[in-house]
Amino acid sequence: MGFLSEALGRVAPSATVGITQKAREMARAGRDVIALSAGEPDFDTPLHVRQAAIEAMNAGKTRYTNVDGIPELKEAVAAKFRRDNGLEVTAADCFVSSGGKQIIFNALMATLNPGDEVVVPVPYWVSYPEIVRLCGAEPVFAVADASTGFKLTPEVLERAITPATKWLILNTPSNPSGAAYTADELKNLAAVLLRHEHVHILTDDIYEVLVYDGGTFATIAQVEPALQARTLTMNGVSKSHAMTGWRIGYCTGPRQLLGAMTKLQSQSTTNPSSISQWAAVAALEGPQDFLAEWREVFQNRRDLVVAGLTADTGLDCLTPEGAFYVFPSCQRLLGKTSAGGTRLATDEEFVLALLEETGVALVHGMAFGLPGHFRLSYAASNAELEEAVRRIQAFCGGIS
Structure with a gap:
């Protein structure tokens, strides 16, 4: 242990990277996983940007x-x-x-x-x-x-x-x-x-x-x-x-x-x-006109997710004004037990049980300094989000 620096000892590993890596490992093992843990747009880089990179390479x-x-x-x-x-x-x-x-x-x-x-x-x-x-x-x-x-x-x-x-x-x-x-x-x-x-x-x-x-x-x-x-x-x-x-x-x-x-x-x-x-x-x-379309897509996804998460789930979810995350509270469900038998004492246990029992990967709120919450990234297709919301609803419905 003395080989490593004191500075490194002050730093915790990234929780978002950790959850995302766990989800990838589950997917590689054949599990049906919907990863909503990483903050990454699911659109392709615009064509004119990719072309500029190719031209730069060809120009040396x-x-x-x-x-x-x-x-x-x-x-x-x-x-x-x-x-x-x-x-x-x-x-x-x-x-x-x-x-x-x-x-x-x-x-x-x-x-x-x-x-x-x-x-x-x-x-x-x-x-x-x-x-x-x-x-x-x-x-x-x-x-x-x-x-x-x-x-x-x-x-x-x-x-x-x-x-x-x-x-x-x-x-x-x-x-x-x-x-x-x-x-x-x-x-x-x-x-x-x-x-x-x-x-x-x-x-x-x-x-x-x-x-x-x-x-x-x-x-x-x-x-x-x-x-x-x-x-x-x-x-x-x-x-x-x-x-x-x-x-x-x-x-x-x-x-x-x-x-x-x-x-x-x-x-x-x-x-x-x-x-x-x-x-x-x-x-x-270059042109920025595509941003209005992307923004509309993300807003529609936000509305889909917020409506699904607040539909008699026991979760409380504010409607965000921007970015592509929601940050619901799962506080009312903590202290209870999932259908799979996991005692949900913390938000981290909530998201880990959700991942294990449903294959939906989220990040617990304590990673962001606010326990009793979780983060869901809606930078994913509507089909994935609809299925993820369905699984989250079923998971919450099975908590007792």
């Missing part, structure tokens, strides 16, 4: 690039932030990495010291607190449960901030809850942050294009320009263009921070994949 664009991204992609990223988010930035204010997770890791690794604190709203994406701990700092959890629509309130944010706070991490629309902050809600949080000049904001906007019911996406540096100088606005093409495997994330933020992130990346992965970068240029500069 397969060499090392600038550490923080090719100029063409940084220009496209800056144009995207100006066009979609009202952020007046140039390519010099932008940075590209191998996925959004690397941007978060780079930013926190480049800025955190032992004793620093990072405010993380609960429920959170599983990697936020683990990256903070890996950097030697402490996550401070600010609960934003179903009573507030899974949204952080100004009062809770105010109580979480201390002199040691270095960052607040915001994620809208949210993984795992699907909660999407309105411009007014962000403005209210910004009012708190304006009083605490030592706090920087990392906003994870990776689900930006997936806001439903005619809602409008907003990001915090857009609604409060006075915060832009201490905000890192992160995004990527994984969810917006079904490019999870291409591994391209991008951001805009203070140039001093971007310089530090570049220094760190130069000694870790160096540049992102050159081919993926050229594909991302096509993604950001």
